[in-house]
Amino acid sequence: VTANQPPRRAEVIGTGLIGGSVAAALRRSGWHVTGSDSDADTLEQALTMGVLDAVGTDSEAELAVVAVPVGSVEEAAAGPLERGAVVTDVGSVKAPVVEAVDHPRFVGGHPMAGSEALGVQGARADLFEGATWALTPTGTTDPEALALVHGVVRSLGAEVVTLAPAQHDRLVATVSHVPHLAAATLMGVADERASEHAALLRLAAGGFRDMTRIAAGDPGIWQDICRDNRDAILEVLDGYLESLGDMRRIVAEGRSEALLERLGDAQLARRSLPTGAPKPEELVEVRIPVPDRPGELAAVTSLATDLGVNVYDIEVAHSAGAGGGLLILVVAEDSAPAFAEGLTAGGRHPSVHPLGDST
Amino acid sequence: VTANQPPRRAEVIGTGLIGGSVAAALRRSGWHVTGSDSDADTLEQALTMGVLDAVGTDSEAELAVVAVPVGSVEEAAAGPLERGAVVTDVGSVKAPVVEAVDHPRFVGGHPMAGSEALGVQGARADLFEGATWALTPTGTTDPEALALVHGVVRSLGAEVVTLAPAQHDRLVATVSHVPHLAAATLMGVADERASEHAALLRLAAGGFRDMTRIAAGDPGIWQDICRDNRDAILEVLDGYLESLGDMRRIVAEGRSEALLERLGDAQLARRSLPTGAPKPEELVEVRIPVPDRPGELAAVTSLATDLGVNVYDIEVAHSAGAGGGLLILVVAEDSAPAFAEGLTAGGRHPSVHPLGDST
Numbered sequence: 001v002t003a004n005q006p007p008r009r010a011e012v013i014g015t016g017l018i019g020g021s022v023a024a025a026l027r028r029s030g031w032h033v034t035g036s037d038s039d040a041d042t043l044e045q046a047l048t049m050g051v052l053d054a055v056g057t058d059s060e061a062e063l064a065v066v067a068v069p070v071g072s073v074e075e076a077a078a079g080p081l082e083r084g085a086v087v088t089d090v091g092s093v094k095a096p097v098v099e100a101v102d103h104p105r106f107v108g109g110h111p112m113a114g115s116e117a118l119g120v121q122g123a124r125a126d127l128f129e130g131a132t133w134a135l136t137p138t139g140t141t142d143p144e145a146l147a148l149v150h151g152v153v154r155s156l157g158a159e160v161v162t163l164a165p166a167q168h169d170r171l172v173a174t175v176s177h178v179p180h181l182a183a184a185t186l187m188g189v190a191d192e193r194a195s196e197h198a199a200l201l202r203l204a205a206g207g208f209r210d211m212t213r214i215a216a217g218d219p220g221i222w223q224d225i226c227r228d229n230r231d232a233i234l235e236v237l238d239g240y241l242e243s244l245g246d247m248r249r250i251v252a253e254g255r256s257e258a259l260l261e262r263l264g265d266a267q268l269a270r271r272s273l274p275t276g277a278p279k280p281e282e283l284v285e286v287r288i289p290v291p292d293r294p295g296e297l298a299a300v301t302s303l304a305t306d307l308g309v310n311v312y313d314i315e316v317a318h319s320a321g322a323g324g325g326l327l328i329l330v331v332a333e334d335s336a337p338a339f340a341e342g343l344t345a346g347g348r349h350p351s352v353h354p355l356g357d358s359t
Numbered sequence: 360v361t362a363n364q365p366p367r368r369a370e371v372i373g374t375g376l377i378g379g380s381v382a383a384a385l386r387r388s389g390w391h392v393t394g395s396d397s398d399a400d401t402l403e404q405a406l407t408m409g410v411l412d413a414v415g416t417d418s419e420a421e422l423a424v425v426a427v428p429v430g431s432v433e434e435a436a437a438g439p440l441e442r443g444a445v446v447t448d449v450g451s452v453k454a455p456v457v458e459a460v461d462h463p464r465f466v467g468g469h470p471m472a473g474s475e476a477l478g479v480q481g482a483r484a485d486l487f488e489g490a491t492w493a494l495t496p497t498g499t500t501d502p503e504a505l506a507l508v509h510g511v512v513r514s515l516g517a518e519v520v521t522l523a524p525a526q527h528d529r530l531v532a533t534v535s536h537v538p539h540l541a542a543a544t545l546m547g548v549a550d551e552r553a554s555e556h557a558a559l560l561r562l563a564a565g566g567f568r569d570m571t572r573i574a575a576g577d578p579g580i581w582q583d584i585c586r587d588n589r590d591a592i593l594e595v596l597d598g599y600l601e602s603l604g605d606m607r608r609i610v611a612e613g614r615s616e617a618l619l620e621r622l623g624d625a626q627l628a629r630r631s632l633p634t635g636a637p638k639p640e641e642l643v644e645v646r647i648p649v650p651d652r653p654g655e656l657a658a659v660t661s662l663a664t665d666l667g668v669n670v671y672d673i674e675v676a677h678s679a680g681a682g683g684g685l686l687i688l689v690v691a692e693d694s695a696p697a698f699a700e701g702l703t704a705g706g707r708h709p710s711v712h713p714l715g716d717s718t
Contacts, residue, residue, distance in 0.1 A: 112562055132561055161558045174549050175563040179570050184625035185602045186541060190533050191628035199520045199664055201632055202491055203471055204534040207573035209632065211538050214566035216629040219622030223615045230610060237607050243544045248596050251589060256582045263578035266543035269550035270575040273560055305558055
């Protein structure tokens with residue numbers, strides 16, 4: 001941004017913890033941010049905190065971030081979509097949202113950050129630094145809309161994972177929703193026994209505290225999540241119950257080797273949890289000429305997801321001629337060969353370049 | 360300790376992570392510590408690290424700390440008990456141990472600390488500061504042996520909880536053993552799905568990481584624990600499975616209010632987990648004249664546990680006359696009236712005094 005350029009303009013609808021943090025992060029990056037909220041006190045506080053430039057709607061906003069409950073996203077997204085903005089949301093369930101909104105300029109999103117603090121008081125411009133932020137384009141998503149949202153999310157410090165909406169919902173059931181229910185249930189079991197033995201909770205060392213920490217979060221958000229993502233949650237919960245039942249049998253039957261194997265596998269998996277993003281020198285660009293029509297980018301990002309290739313950045317470059325463009329996807333160098341091979345197998349003509357290569 | 364007094368002498372049998380840390384903490388407090396270990400390399404490393412003064416047995420040791428697997432405690436405790444020492448252990452299951460050893464000078468113990476690091480390399484003199492350390496006296500435990508161990512444990516910076524052995528085993532199944540199995544199982548479920556969707560583990564945010572952290576610990580210790588504490592683990596695991604099944608039905612039937620109630624209860628319980636010990640000004644002494652015979656101290660500490668009264672310190676003062684003594688138990692001031700009432704109801708004559716009162 002030079003002194004002569006006007007700031008980019010965004011609208012944030014719903015200025016609670018996540019919406020307020022998005023607004024704060026955008027402002028810190030130089031955006032002009034207009035906000036609205038159904039709760040007048042929240043909006044007032046967002047203004048007082050300096051999280052917003054203005055209150056209301058902004059017909060010039062190129063981006064609108066809808067940070068309201070899943071069931072209200074459709075209604076909140078309508079205005080900005082009509083005004084020509086690219087719209088994204090932050091709901092923790094995606095299939096019902098993208099089905100309801102269904103617009104080329106709508107890109108479903110889900111930042112995996114900040115569930116313990118409450119309300120705009122907890123809003124922080126750095127909330128998303130290092131966090132993972134899922135985006136869920138569909139076959140009808142405008143590639144430029146996705147590229148815009150992808151770029152903005154990256155500029156807030158988050159790592160992007162692109163997923164199909166239904167796939168996203170199953171995965172967050174596995175790593176977020178069912179773990180929350182499991183932690184709360186475990187806390188409940190301990191608490192029940194604590195009423196018989198006051199000493200119990202004093203025995204609760206770091207492991208128990210770690211494991212139940214998420215149960216301290218706001219219970220209010222889970223009614224919506226358990227309704228909107230019910231099928232995926234039940235599927236994963238059934239898998240967990242079955243696996244715990246296996247574990248019970250292993251203990252009951254004293255199958256020491258099977259126990260060691262299960263716990264050893266879990267140890268290895270836990271220690272292998274990915275942390276952070278690759279360094280720039282470990283990244284490359286994969287360039288793919290594509291016809292200029294919807295669905296092309298989604299096909300490419302879906303392939304990347306299927307192959308376990310994470311896309312760190314997306315750019316859509318239009319060629320000078322008509323009817324075509326160039327997708328530039330930034331991926332880890334060690335994942336590029338398999339990705340290029342998959343693209344070639346699908347009839348595309350990818351090329352791999354060093355990051356920022358100008359050839 | 361003045362310059363003219365010889366140091367107190369202790370023996371540590373098994374100088375791995377916990378034994379090595381006890382040895383280091385004792386040395387830091389001025390004790391002379393002799394150590395032994397079935398593994399020559401471990402013992403060598405303990406010496407190199409300065410965790411021990413000497414290697415072998417010590418016929419003059421007043422205290423022996425046995426830090427070997429639960430199944431080996433009986434054999435390891437025999438020598439020091441024969442030499443006249445007070446002996447304690449650090450195993451995570453207590454009923455089988457105290458049943459096997461069954462000696463007035465043996466006091467079962469279990470420090471709730473440090474399960475992730477491995478071996479003597481991880482030994483630290485400050486490992487027990489602020490940790491909870493369970494002691495499990497029985498009806499035949501010598502009060503002075505318990506008071507000695509209690510005082511030493513306190514001097515290492517830990518908070519003591521006294522419990523009956525079987526009660527201890529049920530409580531640790533609830534706050535430690537079953538949580539470990541639950542975390543490892545959850546990690547296993549996620550890992551299984553991760554092989555289908557490489558993106559999954561990148562979505563795992565702080566909550567999932569917290570919840571599965573304990574699954575990264577050494578799987579090797581769990582074979583013994585699951586064998587030695589099998590019945591308590593199965594009982595608690597069944598309660599957890601039943602409660603998770605209830606949660607599943609609540610989600611499946613969309614019972615939003617029941618969900619909110621369960622999660623709200625868990626939130627409250629998690630936020631109420633006790634942290635740290637009371638300040639000295641919140642403590643009082645409860646003094647209880649007792650006949651000088653085994654079982655008296657155990658009866659008193661069991662009553663305290665039943666009433667939810669935690670004992671922060673124990674002293675056994677012998678009166679000048681024959682056949683009797685004075686137990687001094689330090690408890691939180693707000694728990695003293697109920698404790699005194701219970702003691703009186705049991706035919707004892709307690710009195711409550713400010714901490715360090717010399718009257």
